[in-house]
Amino acid sequence: MQDSGIQVLFQGINFVRLLEGLWVSLKLALVSMAFSMVLGFLMGILMAGRNRIVGFVCRVYLEIVRIMPQLVLLFLVYFGAAKHLGIDISGELAAVIVFSFWGTAEMGDLVRSALISIPKHQYESGYSLGLSRMQLYRHIILPQTFRRLLPSAVNLLTRMIKTTSLAVLIGVVEVVKVGKQIIDASRYENPKAALWIYGTIFILYFAVCFPISKLSTVLEKKLQV
Amino acid sequence: MKKRLLGMVLVFMLFAAALSACGSSKTEQTGGGATARSLEDIKTAGTIRIGVFSDKNPFGYVDANGEVQGYDVYFAKRIAKDLLGSEDTVEFVYVEAANRVEYLQSAKVDIILANFTVTGERAEKVDFALPYMKVALGVVSPDDALITEVEQLNGKTLIVVKGTTAEAYFGENYPDISLLKFDEYQEAYDALLDGRGDAFSTDNTEVLAWALQNQGFTVGVESVGSLDVIAPAVQKGNTELLNWINEEIKALAEEQFFHKNFEETLEPVYGSSVNADNLVVEGGEL
Structure with missing residues (x-):
């Protein structure tokens, strides 16, 4: 058979290294997403509230996050903090900070839009039943919000998993970087390995993101009233 | 609508302020900030x-x-x-x-x-x-018409990649060599394999590695042109x-x-x- 380059995948511990890289990507995304969920919920509630100043501050934050490329934020946190403030943090930590910063803003906006999409009569009926503000949110508004939020939150998570590949520029060796290392190490003996390695990475991303999307569909159905 | 506009203007101003702060901190950053370990x-x-x-x-x-x-x-x-x-x-x-x-x-x-x-x-x-370490240009050519001196290329066709030092060097110093230019390395190597040029030149590390993988080709000129050091x-x-x-x-x-x-x-x-x-x-x- 012609030398196709697929054997590069199974040389040494190459495949295990790819899986380890995938775990790094996943870990970054999941930890950042956990922070984004908690903080994003708070932010969404604040944004949906009636306080104009709070709303404005949140709006500014959201716009900054949307305007600034994540790469710039990564460089600012990783190199900038060390250069100007003397704070030396690891690449992983810097990535978690930046992705949480980004995720919180996006999540906040999603929560906000989910909250205001709940019809006014839901609030009014709740109050007329004699529920307090806390009880109203706890039993009526948040459960409905959560259901509406699920698809877009899952979408954000899969986006986050894919965006972790940017972290390579601050020294985090994740799955795409491992792939590049493998391709380059075999560049002279197996110039055609690139297709196989990138193909494998594609499948790995799919294998991770697809079940997550599937899970959200299942949950969505389950939570349907 | 008006409020949104005001908001955008404010965001913009905030941004400009942040940017200028960054700029000024950069200029005064010489001794301060992160000092390397002694x-x-x-x-x-x-x-x-x-x-x-x-x-x-x-x-x-x-x-x-x-x-x-x-x-x-x-x-x-x-x-x-x-x-x-x-x-x-x-x-x-x-x-x-x-x-x-x-x-x-x-x-x-x-x-x-x-x-x-x-x-x-x-x-x-x-x-x-x-x-x-040092890097210069190398010239690779087929074994049956090996180029060992740059002068042998006069009147012949040399393949180069656009934007490389090879293009600049041969263009300026050897007007008698006709250059065949390509956008990408792969195209250039293919052209050499097809015999569309007499030789190909780029960084010597690059052509040396390529010649070893391709039978029938040798780097006749291993170091020519301006020397870069590493x-x-x-x-x-x-x-x-x-x-x-x-x-x-x-x-x-x-x-x-x-x-x-x-x-x-x-x-x-x-x-x-x-x-x-x-x-x-x-x-x-x-």
């Missing part, structure tokens, strides 16, 4: 952080067992051994071409050994030690460490260290017929 600090810590490439075979790459290897890495290990007594004291940091300067400026590494070509622009931002870099102003590296490079010339390094790391890729003196610099002397 020689003493490194010795006390017992480890040295060296930035290398992890995907630039054969200078710095990770092999199938996950071990970092290459010409730069070989030197990095020697530095650790001579400075701290053991090769295991080196902590490799994987850098990218685009962030090598940042790594030094933010003091996240002590030394960069990542195939770092010395240029005037870079020398303003980092301090380069003595060179340990050197270790440290943070600007870290003179103590810089001097130590310079002394180290001079001392290593005694045992022809970089020739040995060449045999171990580069020869498997470039082949044994290559003259090491065309790539290797001993004792920082060109």
Whole structure:
């Protein structure tokens, strides 16, 4: 058979290294997403509230996050903090900070839009039943919000998993970087390995993101009233 | 609508303020901020952080067992051994071409050994030690019509890639050679294989490796054109460490260290017929 380059995948511990890289990507995304969920919920509630100043501050934050490329934020946190403030943090930590910063803003906006999409009569009926503000949110508004939020939150998570590949520029060796290392190490003996390695990475991303999307569909159905 | 507009204007102003603050802090940042570790600090810590490439075979790459290897890495290990007594004291940091300067400026590494070509622009931002390697142009041609002198190319067709130093060098200095230009390396190599040109020229490291993989082609001219040197870099102003590296490079010339390094790391890729003196610099002397 012609030398196709697929054997590069199974040389040494190459495949295990790819899986380890995938775990790094996943870990970054999941930890950042956990922070984004908690903080994003708070932010969404604040944004949906009636306080104009709070709303404005949140709006500014959201716009900054949307305007600034994540790469710039990564460089600012990783190199900038060390250069100007003397704070030396690891690449992983810097990535978690930046992705949480980004995720919180996006999540906040999603929560906000989910909250205001709940019809006014839901609030009014709740109050007329004699529920307090806390009880109203706890039993009526948040459960409905959560259901509406699920698809877009899952979408954000899969986006986050894919965006972790940017972290390579601050020294985090994740799955795409491992792939590049493998391709380059075999560049002279197996110039055609690139297709196989990138193909494998594609499948790995799919294998991770697809079940997550599937899970959200299942949950969505389950939570349907 | 009006409120939104006002909001946008405010965001914009905030941004401008933040940007100008960044700008001014950058200009006054010389002594302050992140200062690289001194020689003493490194010795006390017992480890040295060296930035290398992890995907630039054969200078710095990770092999199938996950071990970092290459010409730069070989030197990095020697530095650790001579400075701290053991090769295991080196902590490799994987850098990218685009962030090598940042790594030094933010003091996240002590030394960069990542195939770092010395240029005037870079020398303003980092301090380069003595060179340990040099790169020039190489000319590869088919064995049955081998070009061993650049003069043999007069009146013939030389293939080059647009934007490379080869294009500039031959265009300026050899008007009698007709150049066939391509956008990409792959196209250029294909053209050479098809016989659309008599020879192909680009960085000698590149053509040497290619010739070894392609039977019937040889690099007849291994070094021509302006010479670029590759050197270790440290943070600007870290003179103590810089001097130590310079002394180290001079001392290593005694045992022809970089020739040995060449045999171990580069020869498997470039082949044994290559003259090491065309790539290797001993004792920082060109």
